[in-house]
């Protein structure tokens with residue numbers, strides 16, 4: 435079968451297509467014929483060697499796959515041949531609190547990834563694809579969508595509240611779509627004038643600010659909220675944006691710490707956090723239970739993921755280059771048809 439591996443070192447140029455034996459299912463396992471895989475910012479960090487500098491190579495990258503069940507091992511109860519399924523990000527986080535062991539079961543990091551024509555997973559590490567989605571759309575859900583859903587629901591976001599989203603990548607675009615069906619008001623930052631226009635014209639998100647042209651965007655946020663600040667920030671910027679987010683959130687509001695697009699190192703003044711009683715909540719994707727709840731909402735509200743571009747497997751390197759460019763809006767997918 436065809437697969438893509440990171441081999442001989444780190445860097446996008448170290449990705450190569452190879453021919454590997456097809457996996458066979460053991461007890462409790464199923465084999466998927468993978469139809470589509472989506473990229474996350476994490477996959478760029480993994481390939482660059484910054485996510486896990488001691489990652490054993492060769493390694494198949496990526497966590498997000500959608501496909502159909504083509505082989506079923508002994509003692510499998512949850513799935514049958516032909517079922518349409520998605521892999522869950524952390525194979526061992528089924529429900530409840532996150533555990534140390536669950537963090538080690540993330541696909542495409544500590545564990546082997548999914549960018550292959552066939553993959554073998556435990557039957558517990560899969561969820562059904564909502565009927566309303568095709569394979570390309572389904573492949574975008576396991577990391578970015580579950581993270582956005584988890585962050586919004588964990589914060590207890592309720593209709594009428596205001597959320598600040600940063601940039602127009604996978605997590606933020608899913609959050610914008612979920613926020614709409616939850617009845618939230620969305621304020622959004624973007625570093626691209628063209629994307630701001632698209633946000634307004636295609637997604638009805640008109641309250642946006644250009645974070646490069648207006649680097650003190652937290653002032654804009656406060657103005658838009660009558661000087662109060664937003665109820666919730668989904669912080670995907672990281673070290674370079676967190677201090678501004680603390681000033682953009684209301685007293686008693688929540689910042690969901692999700693990403694590191696603007697870097698991982700820096701200092702932060704803790705005083706405004708405590709003086710303004712801000713809640714900082716780290717979010718690491720979500721459990722199978724979060725995933726299933728989100729899928730019910732996707733099915734009910736007929737939510738279709740925002741897909742920027744689809745690349746063929748043979749051109750996986752270009753998909754990574756596109757991710758690296760930051761020119762995308764929403765998700766980048768690799769098709770294995």
Ligand SMILES: NC(=O)c1ccc[n+]([C@@H]2O[C@H](COP(=O)([O-])OP(=O)(O)OC[C@H]3O[C@@H](n4cnc5c(N)ncnc54)[C@H](OP(=O)(O)O)[C@@H]3O)[C@@H](O)[C@H]2O)c1
Pocket residue numbers: 473474475476577578581600601602603604605606623624625626629645670671674675691692693694695696717718719720757760761762763764
């Ligand atoms: N904690 C978790 O479980 C979890 C899960 C998923 C993702 N993440 C992290 O969350 C972040 C976003 O992930 P993603 O997959 O959505 O990324 P992505 O799709 O690659 O998003 C990239 C977009 O973010 C925007 N951006 C870039 N630098 C920015 C900055 N300094 N401030 C604000 N926006 C910026 C840009 O949009 P514009 O061109 O519109 O500015 C860019 O197109 C990454 O750091 C990722 O590692 C964490």
